[in-house]
Every structure is written in structure tokens, then in C-alpha cells.
Amino acid sequence: MFYRENGQFKSSYAADQQMLPILQDRVFMLGLLLFAFAAVPFLASDYLFLSILIPFLILTLAAIGLNLLVGYCGQISIGHAAFMAVGAYAAYNLVLRLPQLNFLVVLVLAGFIAAAAGMLFGIPSLRIKGLYLAVATLAAQFFMDWLFARVKWFTDYSPSGSVSTATIEMLGWKIDTPVRKYVFLLGVLVVFTVVAKNLVRSHIGRAWMAMRDMDVAAEVIGIRPVYAKLTAFAVSSFYVGVAGALWGFVYLGAWEPLAFNLTLSLNLLFMIIIGGMGSLLGSYFGAAFIVVLPIFLDQVPAMLGVPIPTAINSHLQSMIFGALIVFFLIVEPQGLARLWAIGKEKLRLWPFPH
Amino acid sequence: MKKNWPVLTLGAALLVGLALPLATGASAPGFYVEVLLGGLMTGVLYSLVALGFALIFKASGVFNFAQGTMVLFAALAVARLAERMPLWAAILLAMAIMVALAWLIERLVLRPLVNQEGVALLMATLGVTYFLDGFGQIVWGSDIYKIDLGIAKEPVMVLDKVFQGGILVNKEDFVSAIVAAVLVAGLVLFFQKTATGRALRAVADDHQAAQSIGIPLNRIWVIVWSVAGFVALVAGVIWGSQLGVQFSLSQVALKALPVVILGGFTSIAGAIVGGLIIGVGEKMAEVFLGPVLVKAFDLAGGGIENWFAYVLALLFLLVRPEGLFGEKYIDRV
Amino acid sequence: MTKADGRAGRLGEVILALDGVSLAFGGVQALRDVSFDVREHEVRAIIGPNGAGKSSMLNVINGVYHPQQGTIRYLGREYRDMDPHEVAVSGIARTFQNLALFKGMTVLDNIMAGRNLKMHTNILLQALRLGPALREEIAQREVVEGIIDFLEIQAYRKTPVGRLPYGLQKRVDLARALAMEPRILLLDEPMAGMNVEEKQDMCRFVLDVNDHFGTTIVLIEHDMSVVMDISDRVVVLDYGRKIGDGTPNEVRSSQAVIDAYLGVSH
Numbered sequence: 001m002f003y004r005e006n007g008q009f010k011s012s013y014a015a016d017q018q019m020l021p022i023l024q025d026r027v028f029m030l031g032l033l034l035f036a037f038a039a040v041p042f043l044a045s046d047y048l049f050l051s052i053l054i055p056f057l058i059l060t061l062a063a064i065g066l067n068l069l070v071g072y073c074g075q076i077s078i079g080h081a082a083f084m085a086v087g088a089y090a091a092y093n094l095v096l097r098l099p100q101l102n103f104l105v106v107l108v109l110a111g112f113i114a115a116a117a118g119m120l121f122g123i124p125s126l127r128i129k130g131l132y133l134a135v136a137t138l139a140a141q142f143f144m145d146w147l148f149a150r151v152k153w154f155t156d157y158s159p160s161g162s163v164s165t166a167t168i169e170m171l172g173w174k175i176d177t178p179v180r181k182y183v184f185l186l187g188v189l190v191v192f193t194v195v196a197k198n199l200v201r202s203h204i205g206r207a208w209m210a211m212r213d214m215d216v217a218a219e220v221i222g223i224r225p226v227y228a229k230l231t232a233f234a235v236s237s238f239y240v241g242v243a244g245a246l247w248g249f250v251y252l253g254a255w256e257p258l259a260f261n262l263t264l265s266l267n268l269l270f271m272i273i274i275g276g277m278g279s280l281l282g283s284y285f286g287a288a289f290i291v292v293l294p295i296f297l298d299q300v301p302a303m304l305g306v307p308i309p310t311a312i313n314s315h316l317q318s319m320i321f322g323a324l325i326v327f328f329l330i331v332e333p334q335g336l337a338r339l340w341a342i343g344k345e346k347l348r349l350w351p352f353p354h
Numbered sequence: 355m356k357k358n359w360p361v362l363t364l365g366a367a368l369l370v371g372l373a374l375p376l377a378t379g380a381s382a383p384g385f386y387v388e389v390l391l392g393g394l395m396t397g398v399l400y401s402l403v404a405l406g407f408a409l410i411f412k413a414s415g416v417f418n419f420a421q422g423t424m425v426l427f428a429a430l431a432v433a434r435l436a437e438r439m440p441l442w443a444a445i446l447l448a449m450a451i452m453v454a455l456a457w458l459i460e461r462l463v464l465r466p467l468v469n470q471e472g473v474a475l476l477m478a479t480l481g482v483t484y485f486l487d488g489f490g491q492i493v494w495g496s497d498i499y500k501i502d503l504g505i506a507k508e509p510v511m512v513l514d515k516v517f518q519g520g521i522l523v524n525k526e527d528f529v530s531a532i533v534a535a536v537l538v539a540g541l542v543l544f545f546q547k548t549a550t551g552r553a554l555r556a557v558a559d560d561h562q563a564a565q566s567i568g569i570p571l572n573r574i575w576v577i578v579w580s581v582a583g584f585v586a587l588v589a590g591v592i593w594g595s596q597l598g599v600q601f602s603l604s605q606v607a608l609k610a611l612p613v614v615i616l617g618g619f620t621s622i623a624g625a626i627v628g629g630l631i632i633g634v635g636e637k638m639a640e641v642f643l644g645p646v647l648v649k650a651f652d653l654a655g656g657g658i659e660n661w662f663a664y665v666l667a668l669l670f671l672l673v674r675p676e677g678l679f680g681e682k683y684i685d686r687v
Numbered sequence: 688m689t690k691a692d693g694r695a696g697r698l699g700e701v702i703l704a705l706d707g708v709s710l711a712f713g714g715v716q717a718l719r720d721v722s723f724d725v726r727e728h729e730v731r732a733i734i735g736p737n738g739a740g741k742s743s744m745l746n747v748i749n750g751v752y753h754p755q756q757g758t759i760r761y762l763g764r765e766y767r768d769m770d771p772h773e774v775a776v777s778g779i780a781r782t783f784q785n786l787a788l789f790k791g792m793t794v795l796d797n798i799m800a801g802r803n804l805k806m807h808t809n810i811l812l813q814a815l816r817l818g819p820a821l822r823e824e825i826a827q828r829e830v831v832e833g834i835i836d837f838l839e840i841q842a843y844r845k846t847p848v849g850r851l852p853y854g855l856q857k858r859v860d861l862a863r864a865l866a867m868e869p870r871i872l873l874l875d876e877p878m879a880g881m882n883v884e885e886k887q888d889m890c891r892f893v894l895d896v897n898d899h900f901g902t903t904i905v906l907i908e909h910d911m912s913v914v915m916d917i918s919d920r921v922v923v924l925d926y927g928r929k930i931g932d933g934t935p936n937e938v939r940s941s942q943a944v945i946d947a948y949l950g951v952s953h
Contacts, residue, residue: 013825078480135611135667139665142660145660149657152652202820203827204813209792213788213791214790220771220781221863221867270480273477278791315487315488315491318489319484323485326482329467329478330478333470
């Protein structure tokens with residue numbers, strides 16, 4: 001009753017191709033953005049910012065990056081945290097050695113460096129696919145793990161191998177309080193989401209999806225596989241590199257060599273499987289899930305009077321992650337995003353059953 | 355194998371790298387042989403785990419990301435059960451548990467996903483990995499445990515007439531190698547000579563065709579995963595007795611992935627050869643190449659063996675994706 | 688008199704020629720020393736029993752398979768191992784026997800994908816969807832809508848292709864190929880699995896494409912009435928060898944062809 005397209009006719013292609021063609025969606029999105037930018041900074045507690053919202057925003061950015069590669073272009077990567085590491089260490093070194101650069105410039109440069117690394121390790125995808133490619137991407141993971149732990153230049157010869165970062169300052173504005181961090185990250189994420197949406201609905205996005213769905217047919221209609229795959233790796237690694245820099249600078253503050261290890265890579269993959277591959281909204285859902293679940297497991301059983309010892313908590317989390325991956329792959333391979341879409345379809349018909 | 359220049363170049367480069375330490379006299383021959391043997395021993399263990407991969411892929415087309423965690427789970431089971439009963443009983447009981455696990459995986463994970471493509475199944479095994487990791491540590495605990503095989507731990511000096519000073523060989527390593535070799539031989543015989551083995555190979559070739567001649571797919575899969583579980587158990591026990599049973603065991607087992615890349619996903623022989631190549635290669639790289647790199651680039655310590663196997667596999671994928679013994683896959687349109 | 692007779696005057700020079708092409712997979716010889724040519728604007732049919740190598744023939748022209756021997760001459764260039772996307776860019780498009788549609792996309796997106804080789808704005812402009820990128824997207828959308836109108840699939844443009852009935856999917860496949868504005872269109876059994884009305888529609892579309900756009904058509908087809916009716920010339924393959932080459936009437940009365948497979952005429 002409330003959610004219908006009735007009467008919303010489009011009289012130009014531009015109108016038809018816009019991001020949110022349905023009026024109710026536009027209203028909802030506007031409301032959501034207003035709430036996120038204007039209301040949340042005043043309503044949320046520091047704990048909410050630091051433990052949930054800030055990691056959620058950064059992980060969503062990383063998940064979008066991985067989703068572009070795996071969900072939209074069909075190239076599997078199980079070592080993607082390696083490129084987060086590249087972004088983080090690139091940003092660290094840029095800030096260290098070129099301190100006069102604006103932090104946004106640092107982010108973009110770090111992204112480009114990560115994109116270059118992504119393209120390099122994406123070269124195998126030109127010859128192999130599927131499982132073989134998955135194993136090849138592990139090479140990136142372990143090599144980067146080693147590179148940043150052993151080549152001392154990257155950590156500025158720190159004896160422990162760990163690095164720590166100073167507070168970010170942009171245009172005289174220190175990003176030190178949780179609220180400021182939140183607003184900054186939200187702004188970055190919104191911009192990057194819009195860019196991702198633009199890419200996905202233009203010809204590069206169609207080339208990616210064509211490669212995913214049927215690569216031989218894609219070639220036959222004139223899509224160059226090298227260009228499609230390498231741009232997918234490049235853009236994906238750019239996003240993930242920026243996310244890595246933000247993870248290190250805004251969320252962690254200081255990190256040790258194995259902060260971007262295989263576990264993080266697998267978590268990213270988990271996010272997009274559960275959230276929905278090939279869906280930007282799914283990246284949001286997946287990131288939210290992975291941030292909220294541990295906290296949920298921490299708090300809720302205790303509130304219900306069945307406290308779970310902390311030791312067991314992380315193992316239980318693993319079990320639930322695993323079970324959920326299998327569950328979603330069997331029941332709804334397109335993840336939470338698809339469930340959301342089904343919900344919207346039902347909402348269109350409401351209050352009628354069909 | 356018709357002449358394939360990139361492969362030959364890669365092979366030649368590896369052989370040269372292998373011979374360098376000896377040729378340049380940078381290391382004593384005795385020490386060189388020690389490292390070589392050490393590499394071979396590790397390689398045998400990798401082969402064991404890789405066998406599990408290859409078996410499952412051969413028979414069900416599934417790439418079992420969870421193989422490493424199965425190794426850990428089996429090792430944990432043996433270690434903890436052995437605290438309450440004699441070792442042989444613990445091993446038997448652990449085997450039974452692995453069979454039950456195989457049955458559960460087939461029922462809950464494989465059967466519902468039977469028509470999905472490889473990547474979906476890979477992710478499903480990723481889910482199994484997460485689950486087993488957590489479950490194993492809740493049930494068996496997450497400390498470091500010991501498995502005592504009753505073999506002396508002190509190394510033994512051999513061949514001191516051939517090489518000056520002799521070579522130190524670890525008895526445990528030696529026994530492991532023998533056990534692994536026997537296991538491999540047994541598996542090869544199983545595949546080639548028994549009816550079940552033939553059925554497994556039929557299933558590996560073509561699921562539907564195998565079904566249409568009456569081979570019970572589900573039962574075959576349970577068998578395969580049980581055999582893989584058995585292999586994981588042996589690998590877990592051997593490795594666990596050497597390194598101690600701890601979480602890092604599953605990561606080490608992940609190394610078997612490059613092994614199947616080198617050997618070919620569907621080849622038993624490939625798993626063996628690949629394992630030996632990786633084992634030797636990585637040991638040699640760590641011991642001989644490592645110090646060179648550390649000096650040249652002022653690195654903080656070695657650790658080459660963490661990535662050597664993967665980079666080697668990566669290079670191999672570029673020149674010969676089907677591996678040394680695998681089958682070429684032709685895309686029909 | 689067939690439809691083709693009245694239109695014979697429009698035929699041009701030889702545009703595509705295959706010369707001694709042989710193709711083998713492992714031990715299987717798919718094509719043996721096949722040579723024939725195609726004239727511009729004509730409708731050339733390839734017929735033959737199952738397994739004769741017809742689809743392999745198209746795959747060779749496309750660059751999907753690279754023959755061990757022989758060459759393909761197109762627009763003055765000789766090639767044997769061009770990549771499929773280079774062949775596409777040079778003006779050869781095709782449809783597939785088994786419908787190689789992009790199942791994860793809508794009809795509109797599938798056909799827009801066919802326009803990819805005409806879209807050149809760089810990635811940064813696309814990311815920001817600024818001026819040139821937006822204009823190009825809309826301009827291409829107009830072209831694609833023209834094709835959608837032509838093939839009468841307007842009602843389905845936002846439907847995911849996987850949900851369409853088979854006949855409509857085949858039309859989308861054709862639309863995607865047309866979107867490439869090809870000089871030569873290779874059709875691999877475009878009427879397979881269709882009922883009589885659908886076949887008539889598809890014939891009409893194929894002839895319209897040939898008439899209005901002047902596109903040369905090379906089609907594989909099993910339905911003899913269609914072949915006899917709309918093609919200018921026919922090539923007959925059997926076990927990878929060419930056993931007949933000429934007008935439909937010539938081929939129909941060739942003993943070799945009859946022996947090979949024309950048991951019953953429609």
C-alpha cells in the first residue's frame with residue numbers, strides 16, 4: 001500500500017537509469033542519511049561508535065571492494081586482506097615521509113598503491129580461474145604477511161615490527177574523538193558507495209558481470225578479458241587499500257605485523273557470502289553482521305541468564321560463522337541482500353497476499 | 355608432455371637453485387644432505403595432507419578447504435583421548451569420530467549443494483573449517499597437547515663414513531616418513547586394485563554417469579571423506595607428535611594447497627611428487643636463500659618458508675595450471 | 688521460387704573466406720580441410736548431420752577455437768589465431784546454440800553489454816558518472832531500445848534473463864549480437880526448440896536484419912524448409928568435411944548430400 005511504483009512514470013532514460021528509481025526508496029534513503037549524519041552523532045554513545053559503528057563503516061568499505069571483485073566480476077580472492085595491509089603500510093609511510101600531504105591525498109595515494117599491488121597479483125586470473133585462482137591469491141596473502149613483517153623499511157625499523165600512527169589532522173580539524181571519526185568515515189563510505197554504484201551500472205560493470213556469468217561469451221561480444229579482470233582487481237584493491245589505511249589509522253591506531261592476516265581475509269569473504277555477493281547493500285549487511293555477532297554473543301546470553309565463558313565465546317562464534325556460511329549457501333546463496341529484496345517485494349503487495 | 359618452454363625454464367631454475375649451495379661450496383656436503391633430508395621428511399607430511407585434498411577432489415569435485423582443520427581435529431582427538439586410554443585405542447576411537455564427521459559432512463553440506471559449482475563448494479568447506487575450528491577447540495580444548503608415539507626424540511648420527519661428521523637424522527622423522535610412504539602405497543593400491551577404488555575413480559570422472567551405472571554417490575562420498583579423514587588422522591598424529599598439537603597445525607596444513615597445485619588436483623602421484631618438491635624447496639630456500647636475502651635487503655629474520663610454497667605454486671599456475679600430473683581441462687562452448 | 692531468388696541482386700563481393708581449415712581436439716578431428724566463402728549481404732546456411740562440425744566451424748570463425756591448419760580471410764586480413772574479442776571488434780558477432788546469456792543480468796543489461804565494444808569513456812568518468820560518461824550511457828541506451836523495439840521484447844527489458852521462456856531468451860541472444868552492429872552475424876541454430884509461430888517470427892527478424900542493415904548472415908540450421916526458403920547459398924558438412932556447396936536447389940539435388948542425410952524432405 002505504501003510501497004508502490006504506481007504513477008511513477010519515467011519520461012527520460014536518465015530518469016529510468018537513476019540509482020533509486022522508486023520515490024519511496026529515495027525518501028527512505030534521504031531519511032537514513034539525515035539520521036546517520038545529523039542524529040546519530042548526538043544519540044550514540046562512545047561505546048557504540050568505537051565498538052560497532054566505526055569498524056562497521058570501514059569493514060563495509062572493504063567488503064564493497066571485495067564484492068566488486070568476487071561478487072560482480074566472479075574472480076575469487078581469499079587473500080584480500082593483503083591489500084588492506086598494502087594500503088595501511090603505504091599510508092603509514094606516506095604520512096611518515098611526506099608529512100605535509102593532506103590525509104585525503106594520502107588515502108587516495110595509498111589506494112593507488114594497493115591497486116597496483118592488486119593488479120600485479122591479479123595477473124594469474126588471466127590464465128586461471130575458480131579454485132586455482134583462489135590458491136594463487138593465497139600467495140598474495142602470505143607474501144604480504146612476510147613482506148611487512150620482515151622488510152624493516154616498511155615499519156620504519158621498529159624493533160617490534162609494530163607501528164603506531166598519530167591522530168589525523170585535516171584542514172586544521174583533528175579527527176580524534178569518536179564522533180569525528182564516525183562522521184569522517186561515514187562521509188568517505190557514502191562517496192565510495194556512490195562511486196561503486198556508478199561503476200557497476202556503467203559499461204565497466206557490465207563487462208565485469210559478463211566475465212562472471214560467462215567469460216567465453218563475454219569475449220565473443222567484444223569484451224577484453226584482460227582489461228575487465230585487471231580493472232576489477234585494481235578497483236577492488238583500491239577500495240580495500242583505502243579501507244586498510246582507515247582501519248590502521250582511524251580504528252586501530254597502532255598495529256602489529258599480522259594485523260591483516262588470513263583470518264581477516266576469510267572474514268571479508270564471509271561478509272560478502274552472508275551479506276550477498278554481487279550486491280552493494282549486501283556488503284553493508286555482511287559487515288554489520290560480522291561486527292554485531294561477537295557483541296551479540298557477548299551480551300545476549302548473559303542477559304538471558306545463560307552466561308557463556310569468554311574462552312568459549314570466540315570458538316562459539318567460529319562455529320556459528322561456519323554454520324551460517326553453509327546455511328546461506330544452501331538456503332539463500334545470494335545472502336541477506338536477497339532476503340531484503342524479497343521483503344521489499346512482499347512490502348509492495350502488502351496488505352495483499354499476492 | 356610436449357615441450358613447454360616456460361615449464362622447462364622454471365624447472366631448470368629450480369634445479370640450479372637446488373644445486374647452488376653445493377656447487378658454490380657455501381655449505382658442507384653433510385649439512386646439505388641433512389637439510390635435504392629434512393625437506394624430504396617435511397615433504398612427505400605435506401604429501402599426506404595433500405593426498406586428502408586430492409582424494410576428495412578426485413571423487414567429489416570438491417576442494418576441501420577444511421582438510422587442514424580436519425588434521426587438527428583428528429590430532430586433538432587423539433591427544434585428548436590418549437590421556438584416558440592407551441594410544442592405540444585413542445587412535446581407533448578418533449578414527450570412528452572422523453568417519454562420523456565424514457557422514458555428517460556428506461549429509462548436511464555436500465548433499466544439499468550437490469549441483470553447485472566448485473566455488474560454492476569451496477566456500478562451503480570454508481564454513482566447515484570455521485565450524486570445526488570452533489567445535490574442536492570447545493570439545494577438546496585449546497591448549498597445546500602432546501602425542502607420545504613412544505619413539506626416541508634424540509637424533510641419530512648416520513653415514514659418518516660417507517660424510518665428514520655424519521648426518522643427524524631424527525628417528526621420529528624417519529618413522530613418519532616410512533609410515534607415510536606405506537600409507538601412500540596403500541592408498542594407491544586401494545584406488546587401482548579394489549572395486550571401491552574403481553568406483554571412486556568413476557565418480558571422479560563423471561558423477562552422473564557413475565550414478566547411472568548404479569554407483570551410490572552418497573555412500574561413495576562418505577567413504578571418500580572417511581578415507582580423507584583417516585589420512586588427516588595419520589598426518590595429525592605424526593605432525594602432532596613432532597610439533598605438538600595446537601592451532602597452528604591447521605595453518606601448516608594449508609601449505610598442502612600449493613602441493614596439489616604443483617601435482618595436479620586429481621593426481622595421487624602428483625600429491626606425492628608435489629609434496630616432496632615443496633618440502634625440499636621450502637627448506638632449501640629457508641636455509642640457504644634466507645640468509646642471502648636477509649643480508650641483501652636487511653631483513654628482520656627469515657621466514658621465507660611462509661610464502662615460498664605459495665609463490666612457487668603461483669608461478670606454476672602461470673606456466674602449467676593443470677599441474678605436473680593433472681588433466682588439462684577443455685572448455686567446450 | 689524462394690524468397691532468396693528475388694533478393695539475389697543485393698549480393699556483394701566475397702567478405703569472408705575459409706581456406707583449408709582443419710581442427711582437431713586431442714584425437715578427435717572436428718574439421719578436415721574445409722574451404723568456402725561468404726559474400727557480403729548474403730544469407731549462407733551451414734547444414735549437416737549432428738556432429739558434422741558446424742558449431743566448431745563457427746567457433747573457428749569467431750576465434751574461440753584456433754585451427755591447426757588453414758586460414759580465415761576477412762576484410763583482406765588473413766588470420767588463424769585471433770582472439771575472440773578482436774574478431775568481435777572487427778565486426779563478426781554470433782549467437783549460441785546453448786544460449787550464452789548472462790544469467791545474472793537483465794535483458795536490458797545483456798543487450799547493453801553487446802554495446803560495450805562501442806563504449807570508450809574511461810573508468811574515472813564512469814566512476815563519477817560525469818558528462819561524457821552519462822551522455823554515452825544514454826546514447827547507447829537509445830540504440831539498444833531501438834533493437835528492443837525491432838525484436839519486440841519491450842515488455843521484458845527489466846526481467847532477469849533466466850526467468851524468460853526459451854524463445855524469448857533466443858531473441859535476447861540475437862539482440863545482443865545485433866547490438867554489436869556486426870557486418871557478419873553467425874547464428875548457431877537460431878530456431879532450435881521453437882514452435883511454428885516462433886520460427887516464423889525468427890525468420891522474419893533474420894530477413895529483416897539482412898534487408899535493413901545489410902548484415903551478412905551465416906546460419907546453422909536443421910529445419911530444411913527454413914534453409915531452402917531464406918538462404919542464398921548452402922554449405923554442407925559431414926564428419927568435418929565439406930560435401931556440398933551451392934544454391935539450395937543445387938544442394939538439395941546433390942547425391943552426396945542426400946546420401947549423407949537428407950532422408951526426408953520437408
